[in-house]
Amino acid sequence: MTINKIYSSPADAVADVPDGSSVSIAGFGMTHSFPTSLTVALREQGARELCIVANSLGAGPYRSNTLIENRQVNRLIVSFSARAGAGVSAAEEQIAAGLIDVELVPQGTLVERLRAGGAGIGAFFTRTGVGTAIAEGKEVRTIDGVDHVLEQGLKVDYALIKADRADRFGNLEFGGVGRNFMPSFAKAAKIAIAEVDEIVDGEIDPERVGLPGIFVARVCKSTVDVPHDHLTPKAGRGASSSRTYHGKPAWTREQMAEVAASLVPEPSYMNLGLGIPGLISNYIEGRDITLHSENGVLGYGTIADKENYDPSVYNASGHYVHVNPGASFFESVTSFEMVRGGKVDVVALGAFQVDAKASLANWSTPDMVGGGIGGAMDLVAGDATVMVLMTHLDAAGNAKLVKECDYPLTGQSCVDIVVTDLAVLRWDGTRFKVERIAPGFTPAEVVELTELDLDVSAVS
Template sequence: MPQDKIVASASSAVADVPDGASIAIAGFGVTHSFPCTLTVALRKAGPRHLRLVANSLGENELRSISLVENDQVDSLVVSFSGRAGGGTSSAERMVADGRLQLELCPQGTLVERLRAAGAGIGAFFTRTGVNTAIAEGKEVRRLNGVDHVLETALPVDYSLIRGFRGDRFGNIQFRGNGANFMPAFAKAGRVVIVEVDEVVDEIAPEDVDLPGVFVDRVVRTDLTLPVDFIASQRKAPTTRASYDGRPAWSRAEMAEVAADMLPDPSYVNLGLGIPTLISNYIDGRDIQLHAENGILGYGELAPTDDYDKDIFNAAGEYVRLRPGASFFESVESFEMVRGGHIDVVVLGAYEVDAEGSIANWSRPLVGGAIGGAMDLVASGRDVMVMLTHLSSKGRPKLVRKCGLPLTGARCVTSVVTDIAAMRRVDDTYVVERVAPGFTRDDVVRMTDFPLDFA
């Protein structure tokens, strides 16, 4: 019979973490699913020179960023070195100052590297990151006619994750899409510590989401966490640009145009930013929305007075469920994407070029926010990009050649800006709709590559 794995306190659960340890701390976006009680205890325990593996660092003293700000971390392996919702973080400033080493890793590759470590797989080839800065210095091999990048497994000394319920056998149950990164992060750890909301004597076998064989210690959380709505869900999506005194489509109107371009039936992934608003315009459509944090079949954004804290999209926004919805972990979510089971991916971006390449991350020398975008565009299926037509400085975002680091090469199939909607047909962008108040000549003048018109 396995020993009782319930530990009395978070401080005793992390007491043996030594200086120089590698530690994976799960968590999604800015505030979701972080093991906050364990993180606070680890900060108080004070081990130094840590190697921290995380998707994102979160914010404030309850989450992983606090370990960085407390000078306990020497190096990072992350998908987001900045704030997942945008903006420069203290970690990026430390990287720029030479105080912190950084390795950026696409989200799907990150969870696959962790899963591989737990499965005894030393390395694997993936299409994610081909022709981008992520592939530099790595072996690239052509398999089945497609280039793949070699990625190595990512074992760690300790893993800290969060669950809904745990029992004395170490079995863990998740709630909603709270599983997201948890199984992959757990499987990579030599010592796995799980913080849960509820401790019970035994979880029913059919309710176990992470078997106790992967878990060493279970501790009940002793923090009451505030539920914060991110800015994009607190304000109305009526923001719009104005060009030469003429109002462009608002973000909500762009989302409605983009929704009209989606096929029925289809599985559609919505990325951060403007794309998340599409979920408000699919009612009555045979469209299943997918998010890489482990949810399929969600719908419109939930109001701030009626939501479930364990049901959220890839932007961290609380959402409603539609009939047929399901939850799963991030490894399985990216299997759906890379395996070609998701029909359309919709992303925001800084630039799209004439060849159909996309750039939606920046600051490669000091950090950035890769997230899951590189995995999403490697799907081999349709990629729609939503962005304002011009930058805040009045420069075209539809350019002849991307000047920023690529997220993916020659993958974009359609574009929706705040003045036009277009599809890429036979290497040519064909404009299908133009915003009221704008002409074809306006769209041509504000675009840095040739256009055709339907």
């Protein structure tokens, strides 16, 4: 019998999804790599009481959030259920109303749970999430002197994924960072359904297969043409603007990024988080610093402008970027192996709070329903130098360098360097020591605007 996994349409491919199914839906950020045609088809098919497993829910009428708006979902297992400053979504409204149960999972743990489920591995121990709300109620075991949290393998009934092309055998080929979550999501599913831009006549060259057809049950061609915008990097109030303290301008976000870049040793592999850290890529050209992104690229460079970009190459912030010589693409499981395995030297993240014990809070605030863990918990659980970039005070004028975090923790005692718009601080093992201050400001002013105790002896 000749193998032929091609379905006539996305609607045919999802026609048998019953009520109560668990469905993993791939996609990165708000708009990238989502199986939009399959998602729209599932919305129109109308299956209810679905458990959606996803990194993020996306935006607009073509992505996972459309199923929530259509009241088809009663459970979420996700890395992002909300995003700070994005307004209240349908997911947040229904979670708050008790209509949807939500389980938040760090991004690296999510793909590893799916990979484990697909590989027949029941559970595993990870350093990610130790000492945070994610570890509550789970077994913690000390291995080689380090605490680890027990996480369960995860299987799903269906997976909806996206690829560039497929053949009738179900073999898939990906472009750029497009493979990110696809392999792990597909492997964990009883029935993996792939939406592709092209179905080749014949077969894909074995050397180009990114996911073997044994993991893919159904293939269909994309039918929904979704426009994509060229995202402009945003860093709070604007990359070139600055806040004022005591009537004087602090460093701009661009200047903060430039200062942070100057602190990175060479050679280094470095991961850049969302927001201000993403601007660092514009200040390392010509230096022996290789940028790593958890969505599956090593060796990217500057932000690409609207006239010259590849829509298949974007960073963790969702911004299109150029790639440098020696760059490589890979799936998210491999990406987090690099992080947790100690191959990444420096991690730069944004934050809501950093406290006197060098602990970090950056995924949820009291006004959010749920939150957005993303890959941050995995990034701080490795052996990398953790650098935080944030404004010195929040929008309401409250200290972000506090005695003790009262927002949910991302990681305990994990921060090594903090770059604010007023100062550079380095952890010395007992407290933060100020190394540099923005022009026009004094140590006394920095201390006044900081809740935790600082050592300013080096700049006094």
